[in-house]
Amino acid sequence: MALARTLEDGGFDALFLADVLGVYDVYGGSKDAAVADAAQIPVNEPTVLLPALAAVTSHLGFGVTVSTTYEQPYSLARRLSTLDHLTRGRVAWNIVTSYLDSAARNLGLGAQVPHDERYEIAEEYLEVCYRLWEGSWEDDAVVRSGGVYADPAKVHDIGHQGKYFSVPGPHLSEPSPQRTPVLFQAGASPRGVRFAARHAEAVFVSGPTPRAVRRSVDAIRAGVAEQGRDPRAVKIFTMLTPVVAETSEEAAAKLREYRSLVSVPVAFARFGGWTGVDLAELPVDEPLTYRDGDANRSALAAFTTAERAWTPRELAGFIGLGGRGPVVAGSGPEVADELERWVAEADVDGFNLAYVTTPGTFADFTRWVVPELRRRGRVPARPAEGTLRERLGGEGPRLAADHPGAAYRR
Amino acid sequence: MALARTLEDGGFDALFLADVLGVYDVYGGSKDAAVADAAQIPVNEPTVLLPALAAVTSHLGFGVTVSTTYEQPYSLARRLSTLDHLTRGRVAWNIVTSYLDSAARNLGLGAQVPHDERYEIAEEYLEVCYRLWEGSWEDDAVVRSGGVYADPAKVHDIGHQGKYFSVPGPHLSEPSPQRTPVLFQAGASPRGVRFAARHAEAVFVSGPTPRAVRRSVDAIRAGVAEQGRDPRAVKIFTMLTPVVAETSEEAAAKLREYRSLVSVPVAFARFGGWTGVDLAELPVDEPLTYRDGDANRSALAAFTTAERAWTPRELAGFIGLGGRGPVVAGSGPEVADELERWVAEADVDGFNLAYVTTPGTFADFTRWVVPELRRRGRVPARPAEGTLRERLGGEGPRLAADHPGAAYRR
Numbered sequence: 001m002a003l004a005r006t007l008e009d010g011g012f013d014a015l016f017l018a019d020v021l022g023v024y025d026v027y028g029g030s031k032d033a034a035v036a037d038a039a040q041i042p043v044n045e046p047t048v049l050l051p052a053l054a055a056v057t058s059h060l061g062f063g064v065t066v067s068t069t070y071e072q073p074y075s076l077a078r079r080l081s082t083l084d085h086l087t088r089g090r091v092a093w094n095i096v097t098s099y100l101d102s103a104a105r106n107l108g109l110g111a112q113v114p115h116d117e118r119y120e121i122a123e124e125y126l127e128v129c130y131r132l133w134e135g136s137w138e139d140d141a142v143v144r145s146g147g148v149y150a151d152p153a154k155v156h157d158i159g160h161q162g163k164y165f166s167v168p169g170p171h172l173s174e175p176s177p178q179r180t181p182v183l184f185q186a187g188a189s190p191r192g193v194r195f196a197a198r199h200a201e202a203v204f205v206s207g208p209t210p211r212a213v214r215r216s217v218d219a220i221r222a223g224v225a226e227q228g229r230d231p232r233a234v235k236i237f238t239m240l241t242p243v244v245a246e247t248s249e250e251a252a253a254k255l256r257e258y259r260s261l262v263s264v265p266v267a268f269a270r271f272g273g274w275t276g277v278d279l280a281e282l283p284v285d286e287p288l289t290y291r292d293g294d295a296n297r298s299a300l301a302a303f304t305t306a307e308r309a310w311t312p313r314e315l316a317g318f319i320g321l322g323g324r325g326p327v328v329a330g331s332g333p334e335v336a337d338e339l340e341r342w343v344a345e346a347d348v349d350g351f352n353l354a355y356v357t358t359p360g361t362f363a364d365f366t367r368w369v370v371p372e373l374r375r376r377g378r379v380p381a382r383p384a385e386g387t388l389r390e391r392l393g394g395e396g397p398r399l400a401a402d403h404p405g406a407a408y409r410r
Numbered sequence: 411m412a413l414a415r416t417l418e419d420g421g422f423d424a425l426f427l428a429d430v431l432g433v434y435d436v437y438g439g440s441k442d443a444a445v446a447d448a449a450q451i452p453v454n455e456p457t458v459l460l461p462a463l464a465a466v467t468s469h470l471g472f473g474v475t476v477s478t479t480y481e482q483p484y485s486l487a488r489r490l491s492t493l494d495h496l497t498r499g500r501v502a503w504n505i506v507t508s509y510l511d512s513a514a515r516n517l518g519l520g521a522q523v524p525h526d527e528r529y530e531i532a533e534e535y536l537e538v539c540y541r542l543w544e545g546s547w548e549d550d551a552v553v554r555s556g557g558v559y560a561d562p563a564k565v566h567d568i569g570h571q572g573k574y575f576s577v578p579g580p581h582l583s584e585p586s587p588q589r590t591p592v593l594f595q596a597g598a599s600p601r602g603v604r605f606a607a608r609h610a611e612a613v614f615v616s617g618p619t620p621r622a623v624r625r626s627v628d629a630i631r632a633g634v635a636e637q638g639r640d641p642r643a644v645k646i647f648t649m650l651t652p653v654v655a656e657t658s659e660e661a662a663a664k665l666r667e668y669r670s671l672v673s674v675p676v677a678f679a680r681f682g683g684w685t686g687v688d689l690a691e692l693p694v695d696e697p698l699t700y701r702d703g704d705a706n707r708s709a710l711a712a713f714t715t716a717e718r719a720w721t722p723r724e725l726a727g728f729i730g731l732g733g734r735g736p737v738v739a740g741s742g743p744e745v746a747d748e749l750e751r752w753v754a755e756a757d758v759d760g761f762n763l764a765y766v767t768t769p770g771t772f773a774d775f776t777r778w779v780v781p782e783l784r785r786r787g788r789v790p791a792r793p794a795e796g797t798l799r800e801r802l803g804g805e806g807p808r809l810a811a812d813h814p815g816a817a818y819r820r
Contacts, residue, residue, distance in 0.1 A: 021485055023580065031562065031580070038559030042584040044492040045485075051458050052496050055465035074516040075431060075455075075480060082454040086462050106484040106577050147673075149448035152441065167516050170433065170441070174452040263557075 010366030014061030022103030026272030081173035089177030089387030197223030239325030262320030332368035420776030424471030432513030434683030499587030499797030607633030649735030672730030742778035
């Protein structure tokens with residue numbers, strides 16, 4: 001609750017709620033390191049946290065992570081519509097296809113569905129959702145007069161019959177402010193980038209340097225253009241952990257303290273969860289080697305480039321402070337300078353801020369960096385009105401006409 | 411939101427959120443009557459409505475309907491734990507196995523799973539949930555000191571391997587105030603009653619007369635005792651629609667007005683949804699006949715007893731005012747008298763109030779009946795403290811020792 005209020009006061013567009021439906025149990029073949037450090041366990045259900053956070057805020061958007069692999073589109077489409085109603089159009093769906101073997105085992109699949117097939121399923125899943133959100137209820141279906149709530153002639157069965165899903169319809173929710181929630185995506189594999197190019201309205205990327213991120217950004221924007229969509233309309237956010245204080249010296253001291261608290265096993269537990277690679281098996285001070293057959297090699301690739309090959313120990317220091325992006329420490333103006341450099345060099349539209357402490361990291365950022373960004377015209381003085389889609393892209397509240405979901409409108 | 415506040419102020423124990431994941435499309439083979447009158451469509455997702463309602467109340471409990479047929483227990487158990495955390499122990503789960511063909515078709519099953527097999531699945535589903543809620547995290551697993559969040563030796567994989575589900579575990583949420591939410595059930599079939607006798611802590615029944623309800627109540631209490639549980643510990647609530655005003659005359663006038671607004675097609679649409687019986691095919695003024703082969707005959711049976719066989723038109727008048735229980739109209743003391751008669755003759759512990767208007771029906775009840783019930787010592791002057799389980803039964807916050815879920819504790 002405190003975090004949501006801090007972010008709203010700080011002029012953030014949205015709070016991003018990650019999720020996993022399994023445990024990080026790759027490192028050393030055990031979940032122990034993850035459990036001890038609360039690394040994604042316990043992890044509560046983000047779709048039911050969201051309404052509680054929405055109740056204490058009025059502008060902040062919410063990006064909620066839900067997989068297309070473990071739930072039927074008919075019920076998830078209704079849940080997301082309900083959230084969009086409750087928040088008056090402040091919801092984004094971060095579409096994931098899930099990557100944890102432990103989740104697949106707990107959700108009745110025995111083993112993971114193969115990576116590329118997960119995306120095939122996700123494509124059809126989105127098609128079903130678009131039909132429900134965009135094509136089932138006409139804009140003037142709800143009448144609410146003369147004893148009639150809705151005109152049955154304007155509430156349509158969708159009649160979807162596909163390879164993975166059969167959904168006759170209709171949608172169970174009446175149209176919400178955005179109909180389709182803002183679509184977020186973060187897939188880094190070639191198939192994931194193709195999926196994002198077609199469906200995403202905002203994409204999360206990550207990498208240690210602007211140059212590494214720029215490659216992803218260029219690939220995504222080119223892919224979006226290939227799909228016949230406006231490549232600048234897709235907003236790209238890169239991961240970054242700010243460590244901020246009033247002065248450079250204080251920020252440096254804070255960073256030193258944080259670094260001294262990083263636990264190598266916990267960092268390895270997170271990395272094992274993300275990539276399926278058990279660093280316990282590798283020498284901690286020898287550079288990581290690139291493994292061609294690895295399905296999740298894209299996660300490893302950023303750390304085994306020609307520019308630099310990281311050792312597991314270096315990786316732990318990097319991951320330990322909040323994720324897969326750089327740590328930027330400094331005073332407010334120094335951090336603002338660095339953010340502007342990333343925007344220019346990596347061609348990103350904004351940042352997905354990771355944290356060392358919560359809400360501490362965000363409170364520091366709001367106190368020292370946001371006023372500086374406002375002075376520079378990088379953050380508006382007051383939050384813009386309207387739905388999340390309107391605030392992110394200026395258009396809305398419905399999907400853009402060049403988005404594939406718009407084709408399902410009547 | 412207004413409804414939740416009205417109920418809390420009125421001293422109600424809980425707000426019950428029904429749900430269907432399909433449309434009432436049996437009547438005349440079409441969903442039109444249901445759509446026109448908003449009969450369960452639109453229907454938003456109750457698990458995400460609940461946190462918003464909890465945010466504006468502090469004592470009111472929430473009974474949320476979720477089916478065991480369409481979602482994996484691993485993710486639902488986490489969702490309910492999250493809700494129990496968010497509400498500090500105010501959550502009940504109304505366990506349903508789903509009854510709509512239209513829901514089954516939209517959720518990838520093609521057709522319904524046969525009735526009794528749905529209960530077999532539900533039995534194993536509950537077993538998985540008990541293992542996750544009661545058996546995965548020990549009471550002192552969460553440490554939160556010395557850099558350790560939880561002791562890995564006290565967070566257990568559940569290792570469930572059954573006929574329908576395979577869930578190695580562990581549970582993803584740390585223990586919530588009630589661990590297992592209060593378990594509600596409403597199955598009226600013999601198999602449903604057997605399920606309720608084993609698992610339910612509160613049971614919803616319905617019937618037009620105290621005598622009809624008494625038969626259900628006796629069967630449930632006998633079944634509970636057969637399971638080795640205290641038959642009085644299971645609370646039984648019967649459905650009833652109050653129409654209340656300051657005087658008898660005003661209440662009678664209000665009832666006449668409500669009756670004049672009842673739509674026969676809409677009542678038939680609801681009945682078709684509940685029972686699968688299309689009343690459009692039957693003569694409206696001839697008594698209903700009992701159909702032995704009908705899987706849902708239990709819903710029909712109450713209306714085709716030796717005491718009275720209803721015609722479809724009479725049924726519409728009955729259903730049209732709020733459900734499957736009686737309509738009781740009168741002043742506050744008159745309605746309180748009638749409620750006391752039902753408690754005495756049907757041996758119920760309380761009521762599941764249906765409404766004609768919302769929150770109007772509940773506001774009237776709170777204004778005229780609740781003060782009278784408080785005078786008679788039937789409703790406490792102030793809401794009791796504690797979790798929903800403690801407020802309903804006096805014990806808690808955890809499952810009673812004689813409940814089958816308690817066997818999964820470590």
